[in-house]
Amino acid sequence: MKKDFAILIFFAVIGLIVYAFSFYIPKEVHEFASRLNQTSPEGIIGLSDKRKNLLLEFDDFFLNHDLPRVRDQYLTFEFPYLYQYKLLNIKLDKILEEISSVSIKDKQLKLWYVYNMGVVVKSKDKTLCFDLSAVVPNKKMSEIAQHCDLLFISHEDGDHYSNPVIKSALNAGRTVIVGKDEIGYLEQKTRQLSKKGQVVSVAHKQSMDISGIRVKAFATTHRGSRGKANFWFLVEAEGRKILHTGDGLIDDKNTEVGKVDVVLMNEYLPLEYFYWLPVDTIIPLHLHEMAHSKSFYLQANYGEYLKKYEEHTKKVPDAGKMKHILLFWGESLDI
Numbered sequence: 218m219k220k221d222f223a224i225l226i227f228f229a230v231i232g233l234i235v236y237a238f239s240f241y242i243p244k245e246v247h248e249f250a251s252r253l254n255q256t257s258p259e260g261i262i263g264l265s266d267k268r269k270n271l272l273l274e275f276d277d278f279f280l281n282h283d284l285p286r287v288r289d290q291y292l293t294f295e296f297p298y299l300y301q302y303k304l305l306n307i308k309l310d311k312i313l314e315e316i317s318s319v320s321i322k323d324k325q326l327k328l329w330y331v332y333n334m335g336v337v338v339k340s341k342d343k344t345l346c347f348d349l350s351a352v353v354p355n356k357k358m359s360e361i362a363q364h365c366d367l368l369f370i371s372h373e374d375g376d377h378y379s380n381p382v383i384k385s386a387l388n389a390g391r392t393v394i395v396g397k398d399e400i401g402y403l404e405q406k407t408r409q410l411s412k413k414g415q416v417v418s419v420a421h422k423q424s425m426d427i428s429g430i431r432v433k434a435f436a437t438t439h440r441g442s443r444g445k446a447n448f449w450f451l452v453e454a455e456g457r458k459i460l461h462t463g464d465g466l467i468d469d470k471n472t473e474v475g476k477v478d479v480v481l482m483n484e485y486l487p488l489e490y491f492y493w494l495p496v497d498t499i500i501p502l503h504l505h506e507m508a509h510s511k512s513f514y515l516q517a518n519y520g521e522y523l524k525k526y527e528e529h530t531k532k533v534p535d536a537g538k539m540k541h542i543l544l545f546w547g548e549s550l551d552i
């Protein structure tokens with residue numbers, strides 16, 4: 218009996234140590250997180266060596282801290298032990314601190330890259346968020362969602378739509394915006410998450426004013442597949458037009474989209490994709506997503522994007538007319 222008790226205590230202590238390690242942030246992660254603050258965002262054309270090296274170092278950091286996995290994808294309980302996750306945690310704290318303290322001047326917009334296709338855009342009196350998701354479980358993502366006056370969700374995949382994040386925004390009285398499909402499925406599903414806040418759905422090519430922000434939606438395929446809905450949202454704030462693509466490909470090259478200032482673009486879209494629109498700046502997203510398989514993020518990283526861009530500019534001499542800016546998690550940009 219005494220022996221059984223001792224074994225129980227032994228495993229309880231081991232369990233506690235393992236659990237405590239999930240909160241521990243090694244010095245290496247802290248140091249790398251501060252290194253990322255030492256450069257500012259730059260366009261790919263004229264990219265300085267310092268910035269380029271740091272982008273590539275991020276890829277290395279990401280891939281070198283890959284743990285052996287039980288399956289091709291990580292199990293939920295494994296995330297908090299990843300150095301990448303710990304780095305993201307530091308950056309989510311930075312975002313939370315900044316979005317609640319930074320004051321934005323009249324007619325200005327500041328954008329933060331959060332994670333995957335998650336972005337926050339803040340004006341003087343509105344905070345607009347896109348595809349915030351805790352696909353890699355994290356309470357801080359739900360805290361960020363509480364600041365969003367409008368939270369746009371492109372589609373229901375877990376790396377774009379997650380119940381705790383949406384619930385948190387709605388419970389804080391915020392507005393969640395989804396695309397309207399024929400049966401209004403996503404709208405109903407989202408509404409069931411909370412009795413508070415409001416859920417608005419926008420149909421294909423419908424344009425509406427939501428809390429003083431002009432919003433237009435475009436139904437697209439999901440990475441070319443018609444089996445799943447995805448919506449592009451075109452949002453106008455402070456005279457600037459921002460387009461968020463989610464995972465959507467559009468095949469009718471719809472000219473109703475018009476001129477766009479900033480495209481928050483899935484890196485998977487072909488680089489020539491927006492030649493049919495006048496676009497000023499492209500911010501490639503959906504990079505370094507930990508909940509996907511390893512093969513996925515071996516393609517979706519900075520190094521691969523830079524290679525793709527270089528190949529593209531060899532073929533298309535005037536490719537530089539659109540600015541491409543790669544951002545780190547937690548980094549902000551005045552747009």
Ligand SMILES: [Zn+2]
Nearest residue numbers: 374376377464
């Ligand atoms: Zn996705």
